[in-house]
Amino acid sequence: MLPSQIVPRLADQGIYLASESTFYRVMHQHKQQHHRGRSQKPSSNPLTSHSATKPNQVWMWDITWILVPVKGIFFYFYLILDLFSRKIVGWEIWDEESSEYASQLMRRTVLSEQCVVRISPLILHSDNGSPMKGSTLLETLYSLGITPSRSRPRVSNDNPYAESIFRTCKYRPNSPVKGFQSMDEAREWTLQFVRWYNTEHRHSGLNFLTPNQRHQGQSEKIFAKRKQVYEAAKAKHPSR
Known part of the structure; x- marks a missing residue:
């Protein structure tokens, strides 16, 4: 430490x-x-394209792949992160990238954070992947009063905080190097990671809160x- x-x-x-x-x-x-550790030396993050002064003003979301022992097959880690607090407010593991799965996660996260009714619209920032632009997800966002935001063209690191958490996740000392045997195993490990990250990890960007x-x-x-x-x-x- x-x-x-x-x-x-x-x-x-x-x-x-x-x-x-x-x-x-x-x-x-x-x-x-x-x-x-197995990761490369950390580098400073670029400035984000949004700012927030309290929780549930700006969320960032992304998807990354998770290894399994079978070559060419992956599980996918869906993540929603609050910009102000860096808290993981929503997550799930599925076996494919899907706008429908993202919509389900978005609805559950809005309910769990109790931000259905709000004065100003919630901004959801992401990159330009196909699940982020899917019609099912966009309809869900509009019905929830969420304003979608996507990375600028040809800017590969415009969603740095979500990408940073994925790096932290994959290089945790107890992260299985050869992948997970099942989706249940992946979900159980990720649940423990999210609990650690939200409740124990002192974030340098938050003055070690x-x-x-x-x-x-x-x-x-x-x-x-x-x-x-x-x-x-x-x-x-x-x-x-």
């Missing part, structure tokens, strides 16, 4: 052991400050508590 994750996690529990820089210095002394904390409006309370912990540690060791 990175020091950028360790320090705020401990602060949220009222504990302060050392600063981020101290953790990194100790890691460097023990030759542990290097990139680990979990997506659930941000989505539920707990930011100010948590930041105030961290500030007290850091100031108490500074008062105890002013020379540091």
Whole structure:
């Protein structure tokens, strides 16, 4: 676990052991400050084409393939992400890319987030894949009062946050390298991933809050508590 994750996690529990820089210095002394895991080194995300000031203003959605042992066959991970909180608000695993499946997921997500009635329209951003432009999905969006938005032409990384989560998912340490034996197995693993991501993962883009904390409006309370912990540690060791 990175020091950028360790320090705020401990602060949220009222504990302060050392600063981020101290953790990194100790890691460097023990030759542990290097990139680990199967993924490439992370790079900064480009700016998104939308902005949000609260949950359920802008959603992003995408589909990615999931490996199975049989060559040439895939399962597909459908994902809906809230831009403001980075919370995974909707997901499903199916055996094909389909506008009909996407419509079902969209209706369930709107109900689960209780955003059927809203003052301003919800924006749903995606890339230009065929399921995103299917007539069934578009009719569903219009009936729900959702405004569709798609990536700009010839801009391959215009939906970076959804793509970033797929990368995090596929390179989790417990992600099956050879794929899933069945759709039920894939759904069970993905359920555990979504729970971890929403409730445990401290997101660097959220100042190391979990997506659930941000989505539920707990930011100010948590930041105030961290500030007290850091100031108490500074008062105890002013020379540091």
